Amino acid sequence: MNLYAIGAIYIYEMKRFFRTLMESLLSPVISTSLYFVVFGSAIGSRIDQVEGVTYGAFIVPGLIMLSVMTQGISNASFGIYFPKFIGTVYELLSAPVNFLEIVLGYVGAAATKSLMIGVVILLTAGFFVDLDIQHPLAMLAFLVLTCLSFSLFGFIIGIWAQSFQQLQIIPLLVITPLVFLGGSFYSISMLPPIWQTLTLFNPVVYLISGFRWSFFGQADVPVGLSLLAIAGFTGICLALIWLIFRTGYRIKE
Amino acid sequence: MSSIVEVQGLRKVYDDGFEALKGVDLSIHKGEILALLGPNGAGKTTLISTLCGITTPTGGSASVGGHDIIGGYRAARAMIGLVPQEVALEPFEKVINTVRFSRGLFGKKQDDALVERTLRQLSLWDKRHNQTKELSGGMKRRVLIAKALIHEPQVLFLDEPTAGVDVELRRDMWQVVEELRAQGVTIILTTHYIEEAEAIADRVAVINKGEILLVQDKATLMQQMGRKSLRIELAEPITAVPEALSEYELELSDDGQSVTYHYDTRGQSGTGITRLMQALAQAGLHLRDIHTRQSSLEEIFVGLVREGAA
Numbered sequence: 047m048n049l050y051a052i053g054a055i056y057i058y059e060m061k062r063f064f065r066t067l068m069e070s071l072l073s074p075v076i077s078t079s080l081y082f083v084v085f086g087s088a089i090g091s092r093i094d095q096v097e098g099v100t101y102g103a104f105i106v107p108g109l110i111m112l113s114v115m116t117q118g119i120s121n122a123s124f125g126i127y128f129p130k131f132i133g134t135v136y137e138l139l140s141a142p143v144n145f146l147e148i149v150l151g152y153v154g155a156a157a158t159k160s161l162m163i164g165v166v167i168l169l170t171a172g173f174f175v176d177l178d179i180q181h182p183l184a185m186l187a188f189l190v191l192t193c194l195s196f197s198l199f200g201f202i203i204g205i206w207a208q209s210f211q212q213l214q215i216i217p218l219l220v221i222t223p224l225v226f227l228g229g230s231f232y233s234i235s236m237l238p239p240i241w242q243t244l245t246l247f248n249p250v251v252y253l254i255s256g257f258r259w260s261f262f263g264q265a266d267v268p269v270g271l272s273l274l275a276i277a278g279f280t281g282i283c284l285a286l287i288w289l290i291f292r293t294g295y296r297i298k299e
Numbered sequence: 300m301s302s303i304v305e306v307q308g309l310r311k312v313y314d315d316g317f318e319a320l321k322g323v324d325l326s327i328h329k330g331e332i333l334a335l336l337g338p339n340g341a342g343k344t345t346l347i348s349t350l351c352g353i354t355t356p357t358g359g360s361a362s363v364g365g366h367d368i369i370g371g372y373r374a375a376r377a378m379i380g381l382v383p384q385e386v387a388l389e390p391f392e393k394v395i396n397t398v399r400f401s402r403g404l405f406g407k408k409q410d411d412a413l414v415e416r417t418l419r420q421l422s423l424w425d426k427r428h429n430q431t432k433e434l435s436g437g438m439k440r441r442v443l444i445a446k447a448l449i450h451e452p453q454v455l456f457l458d459e460p461t462a463g464v465d466v467e468l469r470r471d472m473w474q475v476v477e478e479l480r481a482q483g484v485t486i487i488l489t490t491h492y493i494e495e496a497e498a499i500a501d502r503v504a505v506i507n508k509g510e511i512l513l514v515q516d517k518a519t520l521m522q523q524m525g526r527k528s529l530r531i532e533l534a535e536p537i538t539a540v541p542e543a544l545s546e547y548e549l550e551l552s553d554d555g556q557s558v559t560y561h562y563d564t565r566g567q568s569g570t571g572i573t574r575l576m577q578a579l580a581q582a583g584l585h586l587r588d589i590h591t592r593q594s595s596l597e598e599i600f601v602g603l604v605r606e607g608a609a
Contacts, residue, residue, distance in 0.1 A: 055404065057403075132389065
């Protein structure tokens with residue numbers, strides 16, 4: 047295991063993050079605050095409690111998940127797409143490193159960044175609503191796993207993408223709708239029965255439900271299923287990345 | 300002499316069916332400077348990319364320091380430094396950080412003294428805190444060299460290192476190459492500039508259309524293949540070469556002031572110069588001056604590539 051290489055990639059990527067620290071942290075903080083103002087205070091004040099929780103508090107787990115997923119994807123996809131775009135990927139390919147080391151470096155850094163953003167949003171949310179986290183360890187586990195799996199997914203998108211447009215299209219067309227329809231802002235039980243069934247095909251539902259359970263002790267789907275879903279997603283991403291490096295897909299001729 | 304890079308029957312066929320390497324055999328000696336000469340699209344970069352792990356070979360095998368480039372890729376690549384043809388650098392990163400990154404990537408512990416020494420050697424020390432995008436084209440190329448050298452490779456591939464570089468920097472780079480050779484680093488250099496190969500290489504390999512046409516000691520190559528020419532300036536201009544001299548195939552200059560005779564130093568029956576002189580005297584031509592000239596590597600190269608095309 048080339049530990050120096052993993053460290054070099056990780057530090058290099060984190061430096062890029064810290065170079066733009068203000069932008070990196072400010073935008074999620076501002077957008078979260080806006081969500082709270084709009085959904086929490088303006089609309090939320092007219093909504094009764096959802097499953098025994100005030101609406102403002104109810105949307106916190108969903109908001110964190112929304113940011114962490116999109117940040118994980120954009121950080122990791124950009125991290126590996128940029129070297130391909132400017133040509134510095136030659137160095138990665140000619141270095142004595144294997145795919146696991148490259149992935150650990152890039153995905154590790156992207157996951158760290160999104161984890162930091164998730165924590166910042168959690169702290170921001172604390173200013174607006176009273177948060178009482180019932181299962182802190184489970185909360186952390188769900189958060190870290192989501193950061194990791196979506197950074198892995200972003201890494202795949204970054205390798206697949208051949209233009210900046212393609213880099214944007216999956217998060218925009220797939221992830222955002224899935225997250226919005228995944229129960230970030232509502233409980234599935236509020237939906238008509240047919241939609242309740244359809245929603246169960248949305249993988250994001252399981253993540254948000256599990257994450258919300260760690261906060262409030264209530265879930266739309268069983269927690270075990272949520273854990274299984276995120277483990278399965280991580281596994282699929284890892285397998286895809288392994289395949290990518292074995293075949294050299296879009297990185298090697 | 301022991302070899303450090305061994306290439307056997309290396310083939311590369313790209314997805315579009317283009318065969319960039321058609322079974323290349325090459326043995327590179329430890330500590331030498333080998334110039335890989337060839338026209339555009341000859342396969343120079345593909346050969347280097349394949350040895351460095353950027354391109355996957357279709358067939359054949361290659362090893363660096365005895366380590367197979369596929370099976371023993373870690374050990375093989377750790378020995379290699381690569382300076383690519385295209386300048387590719389992360390624009391917002393500082394010079395010193397990007398160099399440190401390269402060392403880490405190649406699995407070496409950070410060594411600040413070495414970083415300083417390398418940056419100073421390449422006149423980059425003053426620029427170490429600049430972002431790479433602030434540097435001139437020549438400076439960026441130096442950064443690429445620093446990145447390639449920072450993990451102390453034993454084999455250095457320089458892919459057109461002096462393309463588009465001014466004369467001063469080119470001389471600087473030759474200097475650096477000389478110093479590296481003195482440290483025992485094996486250097487493989489692809490170039491368009493024949494004068495570059497002529498100036499610094501020990502051996503020359505000519506590649507065209509994915510095949511190595513020849514690998515030879517530079518001096519031997521020039522001696523063996525070097526055709527020489529003898530230009531004879533005449534006291535009185537002539538309009539045509541006298542019939543009696545036709546066997547020498549003299550070339551008459553446009554102004555009729557001189558004739559040129561081509562000969563081969565390898566010739567079994569001598570160069571023919573003595574007989575020519577006598578024949579000239581017999582033909583009644585008076586000489587004013589004579590010049591001999593050895594053909595350059597460039598002419599040899601053009602001749603070879605043309606021969607290969609025919």
